[in-house]
Amino acid sequence: MIRALILAFVILALSPPAPAAHGDVREYHLTIAQSDVVINGTPRHAMTINGTVPGPVLRFTLGDEAVIHVHNTMKESTSLHWHGLLVPNDQDGVPLLTTPPIESGTTFTYRFPIKQTGTYWYHSHSGLQEQAGIYGALIIDEPPVAGVVPIREEVLLLSDWTDENPKEVMRALMTGNDWYPIRKKNFPSIFGAIEAGAFSEYLQREWSRMAPMDISDVAYDAFLVNGQSRINLAGAPGEKVRLRIINGSSATYFFVQFAQEKLEIVAADGMTVEPFSTPRVLMGIAETYDAIITIPGDGAYEFRATAQDGSGSASAFFGSGTVS
Template sequence: MNSRLGSVLLSLLMSASVMAGEYNLTVDRVEIDTGDFVKNGIGYNGASPGPVMRFKEGENVKINVTNNLDEMTSIHWHGLILPFDQDGVPGISFPGIKPGETFTYEFPIQQAGTYWFHSHSGFQEPDGAYGSIVIEPEGREPFRYDREYVVQLTDKHPHSGDRIMRNLKMMPDYYNREQQTVGEFFSDVSENGLMNTVRDRMAWGGMRMMKADVEDLQGFTGLINGKGPDQNWTGLFEPGERIRLRFINSSA
């Protein structure tokens, strides 16, 4: 009887250890090379993007986050169902993580799928503080695959997030590289007529917008898993294999 009880207890202990995972993350100053330019940024565990964090549905996770910056930081677990005080939004769910301190997030994993994590402090996220999350389901997947890749899409600009915001506040079209010229005005007059061209310019002027103002920030480099176009991130596979791609759009 004692032997059977001991066996049951051992089994329960082994099950509990499987259901609890502990992870460590550091928030660091890093160098980011896009292939077009190199800039200083912020990353996790010494790199940007940070690691792919892998959880299992049903487990309880403990994530120790150490802030190696000289400013406050935080981590928001984007899309995860968790207690509000673990959500990582400074001033709402918790105060934030001070320089040199370690904050431990603890929450149950209640879902499966593809998610991501990022800083919720200042402009640290567009400056490189992001990473991906893969959560395996408790049961069997409804499909089979031979291998998988996370494909995390983002972008980088040579300027820091703080500098970009400062420039945009000073001049909304600061980064607009397609502003119209006097020559284009006369070309439009030739094609569309004087009054139509003047009305068009006055309409845009009334909206306080440039005609080419389709986005407020130009000059960035698009990245896949931290690699620029010339660096050519590559996912290898064998002919005939079934590949699962987990796409995350974390562009700023």
């Protein structure tokens, strides 16, 4: 009896530990600063994460423990909010509501378990800092399956850029003047309205004090994909690529499309959906879509995100050579 117990004990002691049910601790260091970034060839003043706009892609696997150290080198307080993630309330990053603000010159460490998969993003939840550049993609993978090689992926983070101080943008919007419509050249003329037989509609709108064209209120200086208006990515004829598209803009809905091809939508806001094909998608602010594209042939094929009001676009070209 005792010998059997000792034997059982020895076997237990020698057997390898069972694989952990949960993954690794994934640690990131993010430094938030006020610095210049080059957008479309021009240096512009921004708020950056690790020196760039957008910040780095944070990548996790289901079951990981996220440990994210945020160092604030700015003169003002900041925060990071994990958009769409299920996290403990005190890690949600909404200052003065769930998490204390990260004061100037201090570090805060966010710590939460990764309990879901899919395409998400993170952004400052302090004042108007998100408009100034504090945002990035956050991607969570399924644990790898033996023998399954996932297709290539590209994260496409869309955003809108203004050279104005975001506080000035807010001030212009609050005064209800026509500064942005004039800049976008969609300011209606009273004579044009009379000519079109729409004088009463013109007066009605004037009375309501609404902006003349209400699709988008701000005139932006650029629309961006991964921080530039035009980027080039690899692509081979026949290759399938999974796009993780994120609308990280402040005030812009985007129509997204891929050359003359269809997008096969496989996930929305991080959740897998029954796949369907569509020529284009209108993405609201903060929405994410996963779309599979097939590069049709030789040459460069354009993924384009067009601002809903038609005032500009951002493009990612897949493949090289002649644009098809």
